[in-house]
Amino acid sequence: MTTRIKFCGLTRIEDVRAAVALGVDAIGFVFARRSRRFVEPGHAAALRDALPPFVSAVALFMDDEPDWIEQVIGAVRPDLLQFHGEETPPFAARFARPYLKAVPMASVGDAAAYARRYADARGFLLDSHASGGAGGSGTVFDWSAVPRLPRPVVLAGGLDAGNVAQAIAQVKPYAVDVSSGIELAPGLKDAAKMRAFVEAVRAADR
Numbered sequence: 001m002t003t004r005i006k007f008c009g010l011t012r013i014e015d016v017r018a019a020v021a022l023g024v025d026a027i028g029f030v031f032a033r034r035s036r037r038f039v040e041p042g043h044a045a046a047l048r049d050a051l052p053p054f055v056s057a058v059a060l061f062m063d064d065e066p067d068w069i070e071q072v073i074g075a076v077r078p079d080l081l082q083f084h085g086e087e088t089p090p091f092a093a094r095f096a097r098p099y100l101k102a103v104p105m106a107s108v109g110d111a112a113a114y115a116r117r118y119a120d121a122r123g124f125l126l127d128s129h130a131s132g133g134a135g136g137s138g139t140v141f142d143w144s145a146v147p148r149l150p151r152p153v154v155l156a157g158g159l160d161a162g163n164v165a166q167a168i169a170q171v172k173p174y175a176v177d178v179s180s181g182i183e184l185a186p187g188l189k190d191a192a193k194m195r196a197f198v199e200a201v202r203a204a205d206r
């Protein structure tokens with residue numbers, strides 16, 4: 001099976017173009033203001049316009065106000081929302097857009113029960129949320145704790161070109177998601193690391 005690839009936390013047009021040229025499936029833009037990878041909606045809209053058909057734009061939020069989320073949706077027209085905080089299932093559903101729910105694997109005891117709560121989620125992004133933080137920590141969690149889930153699993157948290165093949169072999173996720181592992185600095189991606197990551201995923205799929 002082909003493992004889908006999402007690159008997250010992009011802020012520069014050259015990084016978006018490089019990711020598209022590598023054939024990634026989705027690009028994540030972070031609209032949580034506390035993030036070091038935050039992008040203004042107007043700038044993200046320009047980045048989004050560089051995406052060809054069949055490459056998805058994903059808008060990330062973390063306990064943000066509904067007005068802010070609506071503003072971002074209006075400006076960026078994301079294909080998918082991604083919620084990283086304590087958003088409840090009704091809150092996540094109120095925007096009438098498909099969404100992923102991030103599951104904080106470092107703190108959630110029963111990930112399957114957690115996932116069942118979010119009956120409307122299109123998939124679950126399993127991340128470490130290291131030290132009670134958000135996402136994008138660059139920290140791996142214990143992959144043996146990944147249960148069978150009723151909808152697609154997007155594996156995130158500390159992935160890079162060196163460990164993603166092992167992660168795919170062990171978890172067999174629908175998709176992998178990376179931010180820190182393809183960066184020079186927060187929000188600034190590295191062309192060589194992006195390429196190495198995609199090549200490692202393709203090799204793992206063969």
Ligand SMILES: O=C(O)c1ccccc1NCC(=O)[C@H](O)[C@H](O)COP(=O)(O)O
Pocket residue numbers: 008009028030032034035036037060061062084127134135136137138139156157158159177178179180181
């Ligand atoms: O990236 C952030 O700064 C961030 C802030 C608040 C909520 C979510 C955030 N990022 C989510 C992600 O980018 C993914 O979880 C990520 O791909 C995994 O990150 P990493 O461990 O750095 O690869």
